[in-house]
Structure formats: structure tokens, C-alpha cells
Amino acid sequence: GENVEQHPSTLSVQEGDSAVIKCTYSDSASNYFPWYKQELGKGPQLIIDIRSNVGEKKDQRIAVTLNKTAKHFSLHITETQPEDSAVYFCAASKSAGANNLFFGTGTRLTVIP
Amino acid sequence: EAGVVQSPRYKIIEKKQPVAFWCNPISGHNTLYWYLQNLGQGPELLIRYENEEAVDDSQLPKDRFSAERLKGVDSTLKIQPAELGDSAVYLCASSLRGGARNTGELFFGEGSRLTVL
Numbered sequence: 001g002e003n004v005e006q007h008p009s010t011l012s013v014q015e016g017d018s019a020v021i022k023c024t025y026s027d028s029a030s031n032y033f034p035w036y037k038q039e040l041g042k043g044p045q046l047i048i049d050i051r052s053n054v055g056e057k058k059d060q061r062i063a064v065t066l067n068k069t070a071k072h073f074s075l076h077i078t079e080t081q082p083e084d085s086a087v088y089f090c091a092a093s094k095s096a097g098a099n100n101l102f103f104g105t106g107t108r109l110t111v112i113p
Numbered sequence: 114e115a116g117v118v119q120s121p122r123y124k125i126i127e128k129k130q131p132v133a134f135w136c137n138p139i140s141g142h143n144t145l146y147w148y149l150q151n152l153g154q155g156p157e158l159l160i161r162y163e164n165e166e167a168v169d170d171s172q173l174p175k176d177r178f179s180a181e182r183l184k185g186v187d188s189t190l191k192i193q194p195a196e197l198g199d200s201a202v203y204l205c206a207s208s209l210r211g212g213a214r215n216t217g218e219l220f221f222g223e224g225s226r227l228t229v230l
Contacts, residue, residue, distance in 0.1 A: 004155075006155075034218070043117070043204055043223050043224055044204075089155050089156075091155070095217075096217025100158050100161070100169060101158070103157070105153070106153070106154070
């Protein structure tokens with residue numbers, strides 16, 4: 001099965017700085033890579049996703065990059081704000097919606113005001 | 114639009130007791146998932162339903178766990194008997210699979226936190 005590794009496990013940044021979270025996956029058949037944000041006491045919520053036919057996707061302050069050859073993808077958050085503080089999970093799947101999503105172990109991001 | 118609703122939010126039981134969790138997915142979502150989330154870990158799939166049919170239950174410990182989704186809407190997840198290692202958050206999610214509106218996004222509930230003493 002798929003194995004998704006995520007680093008770092010914790011990340012602290014000053015407000016306004018950028019944050020980068022990296023993930024690697026093992027199954028070359030995976031081609032859907034979403035990122036979920038989980039706030040305390042809440043369920044995970046999708047913030048951005050990318051499919052294997054695209055190398056980069058951006059949505060305001062959030063961007064995701066994908067390197068299929070190296071089997072790794074990254075989340076970039078620019079101009080971080082205190083409300084960005086949460087646990088972020090990367091995930092991988094063979095297709096959007098049709099197969100099991102394999103999640104990474106999460107990154108706890110703390111944005112220091 | 115109402116989100117995924119789960120109950121109870123918290124449950125404390127002694128080992129060997131039974132426990133049940135309930136999930137009401139987003140209206141119209143045909144796919145329902147139960148995930149297990151251990152402390153400090155990512156969610157792990159227990160079972161996935163397409164309408165009433167369990168299409169992926171390979172990770173469900175069937176000796177003590179059971180699930181059902183009657184009429185393809187609400188779902189229950191049961192553990193009997195519970196063990197100490199079952200302490201975790203049980204997340205329910207739903208999605209709309211198929212057609213132009215299938216984005217692959219999973220909508221999660223807030224979870225049911227189980228503590229087994």
C-alpha cells in the first residue's frame with residue numbers, strides 16, 4: 001500500500017514569514033495529492049489539492065508543488081497569520097474520490113504573533 | 114448547508130464495554146467514510162461506503178468492529194468489546210462521488226473522541 005511521510009512534525013514561524021511542509025509518497029500510481037488543515041477539536045478540512053498532470057497550484061497565500069519523478073510534494077504558506085496555526089496533513093490517492101486517501105502524520109504549525 | 118454531524122462528541126467507557134458512534138453525512142453525499150485518528154497521527158481509513166455498500170473494509174478489525182449504513186444515509190460504527198488501544202478519535206467523512214461535481218473533497222465531521230479506561 002501507499003506510505004506517506006511528512007516533515008517536519010512541528011513548525012514555528014513568525015507572523016508574516018513563510019512556512020513549508022514536505023511530503024513524500026511511495027506508490028508511483030498515486031496521482032491525487034490533497035492537503036487538509038485540522039484545527040483543535042475539529043475535523044480536517046481541505047485547503048488545496050493537486051493532480052499529477054500539474055506541477056504547481058496556487059490559491060492566494062497557499063501553494064502546492066509536486067515532483068512526480070522524485071515522489072514528493074510540498075505545501076507553501078506565505079505571509080503567515082496567527083489563524084494559520086493548526087495541524088496540516090498531506091495525503092495521497094490513486095484518484096480523487098475513488099480510492100483510499102493515505103494521510104501523512106501531520107505537521108503542527110504555530111504562527112507567533 | 115449543514116456539515117457532517119457526529120455523535121457523541123466524547124465517550125468514556127471501561128474496557129470490555131460496547132460503544133457506538135453515529136454519523137449523519139451531508140445531504141446528497143453518496144460516499145461515507147469512517148476514519149480512525151490516533152493522537153498525533155493522520156486519519157486512517159476503517160471503512161468506506163458507496164451508498165449502502167461497504168466497498169472497502171479491509172482495515173476494519175472485524176472481530177470487534179462493525180458498521181452499517183442503512184438506507185444509504187446515516188451510519189453507525191460499533192465496537193464490542195472495547196479495548197484500551199481503541200482510545201482515539203473516530204472521524205466520519207462524506208463526499209459526492211461521480212459526475213461533474215466530484216472534486217474528491219472529503220468533508221469531515223468533528224469526530225467522536227473515545228477514551229477506554
